[in-house]
Amino acid sequence: MSDRVIIGLEVHAQITSLKTKLFCSCSSDYRGRKPNTNVCPTCLGLPGSLPVLNRAALEKAIALALALNCRISEKLIFVRKHYFYPDLPKNYQISQYDRYGLIPFAVSGSIAIDMGNYSKVVRIRRINIEEDTGRIVYPGGSPLGSTYSLVDYNRAGIALLEIVTEPDFSNSREARVFLEKLGSILEHLDITDTSLEGALRADANISVAGGPRVEIKNIGSPRELEKALNYEIARQLNILKSGGTLERETRHWIKEKGITVPSRAKELEGDYRYFPDPDLPPISIPPDLIESIKRRLPELPDLRARRLAEEYGIGSYMASVLVLNKRLCDHFENTVRLCGNPKLVSSILVNEFLRWVDELDLDLGEGLRRLNSKRLCRIVDYLEKGLISVKLLKEYVRRVIVENTDPEKIVESGMTTLSSAEDIEKIVEEVFKEYPKAVEDARRDPKAVNFLVGQVMKKTRGRADPKLTNAIILRRLQEHESG
Numbered sequence: 001m002s003d004r005v006i007i008g009l010e011v012h013a014q015i016t017s018l019k020t021k022l023f024c025s026c027s028s029d030y031r032g033r034k035p036n037t038n039v040c041p042t043c044l045g046l047p048g049s050l051p052v053l054n055r056a057a058l059e060k061a062i063a064l065a066l067a068l069n070c071r072i073s074e075k076l077i078f079v080r081k082h083y084f085y086p087d088l089p090k091n092y093q094i095s096q097y098d099r100y101g102l103i104p105f106a107v108s109g110s111i112a113i114d115m116g117n118y119s120k121v122v123r124i125r126r127i128n129i130e131e132d133t134g135r136i137v138y139p140g141g142s143p144l145g146s147t148y149s150l151v152d153y154n155r156a157g158i159a160l161l162e163i164v165t166e167p168d169f170s171n172s173r174e175a176r177v178f179l180e181k182l183g184s185i186l187e188h189l190d191i192t193d194t195s196l197e198g199a200l201r202a203d204a205n206i207s208v209a210g211g212p213r214v215e216i217k218n219i220g221s222p223r224e225l226e227k228a229l230n231y232e233i234a235r236q237l238n239i240l241k242s243g244g245t246l247e248r249e250t251r252h253w254i255k256e257k258g259i260t261v262p263s264r265a266k267e268l269e270g271d272y273r274y275f276p277d278p279d280l281p282p283i284s285i286p287p288d289l290i291e292s293i294k295r296r297l298p299e300l301p302d303l304r305a306r307r308l309a310e311e312y313g314i315g316s317y318m319a320s321v322l323v324l325n326k327r328l329c330d331h332f333e334n335t336v337r338l339c340g341n342p343k344l345v346s347s348i349l350v351n352e353f354l355r356w357v358d359e360l361d362l363d364l365g366e367g368l369r370r371l372n373s374k375r376l377c378r379i380v381d382y383l384e385k386g387l388i389s390v391k392l393l394k395e396y397v398r399r400v401i402v403e404n405t406d407p408e409k410i411v412e413s414g415m416t417t418l419s420s421a422e423d424i425e426k427i428v429e430e431v432f433k434e435y436p437k438a439v440e441d442a443r444r445d446p447k448a449v450n451f452l453v454g455q456v457m458k459k460t461r462g463r464a465d466p467k468l469t470n471a472i473i474l475r476r477l478q479e480h481e482s483g
């Protein structure tokens with residue numbers, strides 16, 4: 001049995017930079033509002049109301065399609081996708097479709113991902129413009145812990161871009177890096193603020209060892225995507241290895257518990273009864289509009305990575321990791337502007353910062369606030385002045401992130417490299433007095449010197465400069481001999 005894993009993604013990105021919803025003038029800023037106050041007859045689907053397309057949403061969609069190298073359709077044809085669910089006030093969602101003579105907004109794009117030791121081009125099957133649904137609120141926090149649910153339509157009608165990939169991922173890590181990169185592209189295009197809860201969501205289709213396709217819904221971030229896929233791969237392999245069979249199903253990712261659970265039965269395509277929306281006649285997408293948006297495209301992650309690698313000499317993989325998040329990348333450039341040393345700053349951000357943010361399950365923005373440019377530059381300065389070693393630097397970064405504290409406070413607590421010969425001299429003297437036998441041994445056997453160095457390290461909690469300590473001990477051993 002081959003354990004081959006095949007994963008495809010369906011991503012929903014809210015166009016958070018818009019002022020209003022996709023088809024009405026309700027605010028696109030629905031978060032934190034009293035339930036069911038950010039609504040109107042159009043987004044509630046009341047009789048007699050008519051949708052009007054938000055032009056800025058179309059322009060943002062064109063920008064994304066261009067950034068992902070997609071082919072944009074000549075016409076934008078809105079369809080009604082019917083299904084009955086409480087979060088959908090009209091009982092249909094306005095979207096696009098790719099059959100019965102209907103067409104998606106854009107098709108056949110790609111995103112390249114750099115995995116360090118290899119790179120990969122992930123194919124984009126299509127991009128659609130559609131409206132978001134309302135939100136079902138579980139008073140107990142999750143469907144499992146609630147005896148009833150409530151519905152809030154403030155989100156209904158928010159502009160969404162649906163991005164569907166071909167099943168091109170062969171592990172969870174690739175899927176995560178892809179979602180990070182897509183998020184970064186959306187950030188660079190000023191389409192989606194991915195730090196907002198629910199602004200970037202993914203559903204994953206996964207098939208393990210030739211088994212049926214299982215869909216996982218409700219994944220809220222790249223980190224959660226990797227976790228959900230790892231859980232699902234292990235779950236499916238366990239069932240197969242114990243002789244069980246898998247069925248085609250839809251499951252929900254429960255973030256709080258780190259598990260997937262079975263969901264409502266998967267609707268069949270035919271159930272949706274797609275047909276063109278009679279309220280929204282097809283719109284021709286003018287080629288000169290596409291051209292003008294193309295001319296105004298900002299620097300995107302791939303180009304930015306190339307520039308960073310050249311301008312700062314930080315290596316192409318390091319640069320490709322930095323550009324996976326616009327805020328991280330901006331942070332890098334701001335910090336280097338303040339204190340230089342791009343190699344060290346990029347290495348701290350990629351190798352230390354990202355690891356701790358993941359380990360602590362910290363929001364990236366919160367992590368960046370803790371390790372802000374001022375604090376980061378202070379740590380770099382300490383290293384350059386020889387106040388701390390590389391080993392201590394890692395500890396400083398960890399403590400600044402975990403404890404949200406200033407590096408100055410850590411210095412005050414005495415955690416610095418002892419590099420003054422005088423200071424080390426004193427400690428060596430103490431050790432020589434405490435271990436006369438070891439001093440005798442060290443005169444005859446150079447290997448026994450290590451014991452003395454070790455005692456100095458122990459007394460200084462690893463802060464003594466090892467080279468200097470070694471030199472001082474050797475010198476004193478010779479003096480004793482001659483003296």
Ligand SMILES: [Zn+2]
Pocket residue numbers: 021024025026038039040041042043044157
């Ligand atoms: Zn509305």
